Amino acid sequence: MAATLVHLLSIIFCLIFQFSNALTPxxxxxxxxxxxxxxxxxxxxxxxxxxxxxxxxxxxxxxxxxxxxxxxxxxxxxxxxxxxxxxxxxxxxxxxxxxxxxxxxxxxxxxxxxxxxxxxxxxxxxxxxxxxxxxxxxxxxxxxxxxxxxxxxxxxxPFPTFSISQLQQSFSKRGLSLDDLVVLSGGHTLGFSHCSSFQNRIHSFNNATDVDPSMSPSFAASLRRICPMHNKVKNAGANLDFTPNSFDNVYYKLLLKGKSIFSSDQALLAASRTKALVAKFATYEKEFFDAFAKSMIKMSSIDGGGTEIRLNCGFVN
Known part of the structure; x- marks a missing residue:
């Protein structure tokens, strides 16, 4: 009887602990x-x-x-x-x-x-x-x-040079699915990349060619002008899509046209499931927006095991 009571109290304590640590809007x-x-x-x-x-x-x-x-x-x-x-x-x-x-x-x-x-x-x-x-x-x-x-x-x-299997493994370790991978990659609709992050696709890609053949030739040529082999321009690079300050589905549209920046972007077309999602989000922006909100809630809920409220974000208390 005593053992049963202890077990019951233990369960109640765990539930209270979990509830107290649960995130809520x-x-x-x-x-x-x-x-x-x-x-x-x-x-x-x-x-x-x-x-x-x-x-x-x-x-x-x-x-x-x-x-x-x-x-x-x-x-x-x-x-x-x-x-x-x-x-x-x-x-x-x-x-x-x-x-x-x-x-x-x-x-x-x-x-x-x-x-x-x-x-x-x-x-x-x-x-x-x-x-x-x-x-x-x-x-x-x-x-x-x-x-x-x-x-x-x-x-x-995850590195911008990752393959689909490397990306899947990286996301899976954080409790994120293949669908989350495609959705969260859509965050690349905002921003800019330095040449070093996509140099591998436009110079010495492999023994047969300098440029990644999956990349649009005209797009690759424009990137090569911005980022020559021995680039000496500090902070040279390219926008991640053609509307870098607007959150939209242009990233997916460009990806299907061979105009993505990173190898990890292009990798999303390497598997049937991820390629189908890319095509869906390129066509239906609302579907992307709805999925992005859900995946962001999921990602931002990864438990960091923190223990304090910092008074200054740059330093521990």
Whole structure:
């Protein structure tokens, strides 16, 4: 009887623990009711001054969640002998940290020690999409901030040179499906890439050809002009699609025409399931928007195991 009671209490405790750690859209309803509006204002102000901010914020959120889960570890600064994620090779070009910092500063004045940096990042990513013409969604909140950030961990991110099998493995490790892979790749409708990320497709592709044969010849020629073999122009590169500041389905349309930037984009046409989804999203923008909102909620809910609410997003308490 005693053993049964202990077992029952254990189950109740686990359920309470899980519930208390569950993310919910209304998490700050009582403790900081103006939290989301404050973050949205910060994102809106940044876009007025910097058209690249939406792409940067969306990328920040991806790069955060794919390392240790969504715990804002990507925001931590290097300190002493510890080189943080933001200084890892794939993250050197990340920017727009100031947007998160500005929102955090306002929130600390309004509701001290309440809103996590991880939640600010998740809401800012949603706002970046919505304010660029894309879908909106209710962001589940209640994440805690992590205390660990290591530059070498950034090498766990999916690379722009990945094949479909490598991409599938990378997403599967984070509990994301093949469908999520195609949907979240649509985030490449925003932003810009440096030459180094697609050099492999336009120079010395293999022993037989310089250029990836799956790429449109005219598109490849334009990229080769921008990014010659021995490019010496700092920050040279290309937009990820023809409407880099608008969240739309142009990325998928260009992909079907051989006008994608990364090998990892082209890889989506290598499997029948992913190719069919690309074709669907290229045709029906609303289908893409609806799927993107769902996949973003799923990705942004990857547990980061955070333990605190940072008072400054660049440093642990």
């Amino acid at each position: 209304d998490y700050y309803l009582q403790t900081c009711p103006k939290a989301e509006a404050t973050i949205t204002r910060a994102v809106r102000r940044s876009i007025i001054k910097d058209k690249t901010a939406p792409a940067a914020l969306l990328r920040l959120h991806f790069h955060d969640c794919f390392i240790r889960g969504c715990d804002a570890s990507v925001l931590l600064d290097s300190k002493g002998n510890n080189k943080a994620e933001k200084d890892g090779p794939p993250n050197i070009s990340l920017h727009a940290y100031y947007v998160i910092d500005n929102a955090k500063k306002e929130l600390e004045t309004m509701c001290p020690g309440v809103v996590s940096c991880a939640d600010i990042l998740a809401v800012a990513a949603r706002d970046a999409v919505a304010l660029s013409g894309g879908p909106t969604w209710d962001v589940p909140k209640g994440r805690k901030d992590g205390r660990v950030s290591k530059a070498n961990d950034s090498l766990q991110l």
